[in-house]
Amino acid sequence: MKAETKRQRLTAVLVLLSTLVGIGACVPGQEPPPPPSQRLDVVVNIFPLRWLADRIGGDLVTVRTIEAEPHEEGHGAADDPLSEPDRELIRRADANLFAGNMSADLRATLEQWRRADPNARLYDISELNRLDLRPGPAELADDLVADRLDPHFWMDPQRMVVAADWVTTQLFSAVTLDEALKTNPDKYKTELEKRHGDVVIELQELDHDLNAALPEECRGRWIVPEHPAFMYLAMRYGLQQFAVSGLWSEDLPVQVRRQREKDLAKLFQADPRPAFFYTIDKDLSDEDRNQLSRLASEYGMTPGVLDSLEEEPAITGPDGKTITGYPDAMRANARNIAREFRCD
Known part of the structure; x- marks a missing residue:
């Protein structure tokens, strides 16, 4: 009899607790989210x-x-x-x-x-x-x-x-x-x-931060990314993009390739010099990646990294951990550009 009474009391306590939890889950005056x-x-x-x-x-x-x-x-x-x-x-x-x-x-x-x-x-x-x-x-x-x-x-x-x-x-x-x-x-x-x-507030704060990270006093203004996905970033913050994607494609006429290589060489003769960037994009071929590495080494440079963000971010933060949100991924892109340009 005593054991049964204990079970009944325990059951009553559990029911009371579950009721209190259910009440606590609802904020007064606020409807719960739809199922x-x-x-x-x-x-x-x-x-x-x-x-x-x-x-x-x-x-x-x-x-x-x-x-x-x-x-x-x-x-x-x-x-x-x-x-x-x-x-x-x-x-x-x-x-x-x-x-x-x-x-x-x-x-x-x-x-x-x-x-x-x-x-x-x-x-x-x-x-x-x-x-x-x-x-x-x-x-x-x-x-x-x-x-x-x-x-x-x-x-x-x-x-x-x-x-x-x-x-x-x-x-x-x-x-x-x-x-x-x-x-x-x-x-x-x-x-x-x-x-x-x-x-909107979050995006306006991001815009402010990117402006601060990429001031006009930056050492360089030309970015040379592997994939030409950064035109709007360049336009917004006073940069210019010279993409090398497709530069070694068999579909590209030889004369066009040679002219673009000459244009790129001319950019690197100017001061300040442009900055190379690998793009975190698994769709890019190893052949293009190798060609970009070769080209960068000709100018004594090691490419930085940018993320086009078409897919989940793969770029990392200062702590080395992969970033998950759009604003922080864009800040990481700006930091990497600033590092290559030696911005203050």
């Missing part, structure tokens, strides 16, 4: 859009990235750029937020999908005029979007502010189309606008 079954499924193709959707959407979204890599042709069966898991993600998503830097096959597949299905929720930020995309270097080749524009807008924090506006608009549009969420759209609009404001 996973009522969250928006958001699909992206690059890391910067994932960062924006996660930060602005918060508990309202579940964000996934498709497997298809930006420059990879024929990811799925029969040279289909989309694997079947990718197709399923896109079909089920409440919003597919893409940037235009993708293989020509993938871009064509998505465009065909969008034309065939009027209800397809496929949105390409590269079509947004407010981004003010500019003509990119020819070396970007298939990376260029319509009108030969450079899609790497996220290399400029001010263009990321414009992208944050766009992502917020797309997420709220998805709310109004969702049966479970559209019953209280004002609530979600307020939440999205609050987090959007926080992200």
Whole structure:
């Protein structure tokens, strides 16, 4: 009898504790986040859009990235750029937020999908005029979007502010189309606008920090990256980019290659000299990497490192640990440029 009484008391205590925990989990005056079954499924193709959707959407979204890599042709069966898991993600998503830097096959597949299905929720930020995309270097080749524009807008924090506006608009549009969420759209609009404001402040602080890290007094102003993804970074902070990507391609006419090599040699005859940079990008061939190393050694230099951030950051911070967030990854890029230019 005594053992049974103890069990009953223990059960009562556990029930009371679980009730108190449940009460403590709710903040007075604040509704709990929607359960996973009522969250928006958001699909992206690059890391910067994932960062924006996660930060602005918060508990309202579940964000996934498709497997298809930006420059990879024929990811799925029969040279289909989309694997079947990718197709399923896109079909089920409440919003597919893409940037235009993708293989020509993938871009064509998505465009065909969008034309065939009027209800397809496929949105390409590269079509947004407010981004003010500019003509990119020819070396970007298939990376260029319509009108030969450079899609790497996220290399400029001010263009990321414009992208944050766009992502917020797309997420709220998805709310109004969702049966479970559209019953209280004002609530979600307020939440999205609050987090959007926080992200804009974060991006403005990043812009301030990059300006401070790359002052006009820097020793050099020309960067020579392995991959020409840094035009908007260069434009925003008074730098200029001379990319060597494709310089040794068999498709490049010999006369064009020789002229570009002469142009590069002329840059290195000036003072201050440019700075070489490897790009953290697993898609770049070892042959290009070896050629860049050879070229840099001719000028007595060892390349630094920049991260194009199309995929999850691979660049490291001062402590040697890999960075996970967009702002810190951009600060690391700026630090590496400043180090090569011997900025104060």
